[in-house]
């Protein structure tokens with residue numbers, strides 16, 4: 364109760380009518396209780412369920428706390444499913460996925476789609492992507508003396524820069540490109556649409572399938 368209400372009540376002399384309590388029963392608040400639980404579930408679903416997008420951009424949602432404003436890291440990352448291609452068929456394993464996942468700040472899930480495609484099998488990892496760094500285009504992987512280059516492809520990818528590889532702006536608005544142009548040091552072809560995943564993977568029940576707000 365607010366302090367001023369408490370103070371005011373101290374000076375009240377209540378009439379018998381005012382003193383008489385309004386008696387509530389559990390069933391009177393069943394609906395509002397359920398609504399509270401539902402809104403808590405909604406909040407949980409919104410904050411942890413999926414990567415939200417709006418107008419070709421990732422929409423970063425974080426639970427508010429007093430320290431959030433001081434936490435510069437809070438809005439520096441987004442979770443994206445990354446597909447890993449070009450693995451030799453017999454190297455495709457959950458453990459391989461986890462080890463490749465070490466290239467990212469954090470991984471939340473590893474998935475091996477059951478059905479291969481015409482281009483072979485791949486692993487997907489749900490990875491935290493650092494928005495301050497260019498997208499990783501792939502990595503080398505080695506077993507004994509055998510080495511392969513793996514391609515990374517990003518599912519449900521929103522706007523990113525084909526020049527510098529950062530998420531959140533397009534090439535025409537790229538400061539790095541503008542500086543390189545001024546210095547006569549353009550380096551085209553480093554990033555491109557080929558980083559988008561075009562194979563759509565049916566998500567498992569517990570997967571955080573990317574979705575747009577308002578979608579079904």
Ligand SMILES: [Zn+2]
Nearest residue numbers: 524526527537
């Ligand atoms: Zn750029």
